[in-house]
Amino acid sequence: MAVSEENRLIAQHAPLVRRLALQLLARLPASVELDDLIQAGMMGLLDAIRRYQFSADAQFETYAIMRIRGAMLDELRSQDWLPRSVRAKAKSIEQAIQRLTHRLLRPAHEHEIAEELGMSLEDYQLLQDDARGVQILHYEDLARGDENKPDPLGHLISGDDNGSDTPLGKLMSQALRKAVISAIDALPEREKLVLSLHFEQDLNQKEIASVLGVTEGRVSQLKSQAVLRIRAALTDKAWDVHPGAADLQMIL
Incomplete structure (x- = not known):
């Protein structure tokens, strides 16, 4: 995929990353930083863009949500956020x-x-x-x-x-x-x-x-x-x- 197309998809779905991060943050301790979740989610989005096989029958956003959430959860587990x-x-x-x-x-x-x-x-x-x-x-x-x-x-x-x-x-x-x-x-x-x-x-x-x-x-x-x-x-x-x-x- 061309870099320009990759950047376009990142910009298009950045609000989705923030929305998922805010949803997650609402159920987390105050010690968890929103920026950390967003950063992890953006890495998940980039991973989704690079892995996704585009086709008329498949929904990219559905696949991206799974990857974004997974990246955020990996970040939480690495921080051992739950006391x-x-x-x-x-x-x-x-x-x-x-x-x-x-x-x-x-x-x-x-x-x-x-x-x-x-x-x-x-x-x-x-x-x-x-x-x-x-x-x-x-x-x-x-x-x-x-x-x-x-x-x-x-x-x-x-x-x-x-x-x-x-x-x-x-x-x-x-x-x-x-x-x-x-x-x-x-x-x-x-x-x-x-x-x-x-x-x-x-x-x-x-x-x-x-x-x-x-x-x-x-x-x-x-x-x-x-x-x-x-x-x-x-x-x-x-x-x-x-x-x-x-x-x-x-x-x-």
Whole structure:
């Protein structure tokens, strides 16, 4: 591709990079700098421009968004932006959910998770607020079901990264995709509804709160809990230590 065309595409999609960075920043600690995300995103955009195979049937922006987000997440991981205390809190909830799921053979209710953690329901909900940072790892990419939109899990079987172009890699990615979908399907209806309203109906947190008749804070708690349930389900299937864990980080 000519340098002039490359520069034109960079200028055209620079606002997209900034928009994605701002969306991400809204759910990150204050210590994360917008300029760092934008710089990483611009590198992702350049990578997308150089890798993309232009055709009449393919949408460049869709491909670019995946690359831009991936570059931003790589930058966040390199900074280890999530405090160790937050990781520990999220892990404690995941482990409690795992134990209860094995014991009850159904999704645990909030009060049961709180009891398993030895705390009141109110304290457990506060703990969810503290652990909400786990939502940021491409939580958007759990959306699915609209045939007019590309499957956000499709990159797991696209064969472009992490060794997934090998037969073993493709099998691993397909298995992971099925595990994620199974974990989503197993969510309690209320949490599944929150995901559907947000990612399929494109409602914001305030609108979801109005639909459900709850506070915006409660919507955030439900989203956090849904993510932690999904993580617990995948960890239970050993995806946290699987060689394909890098793919998992692009989903959750």
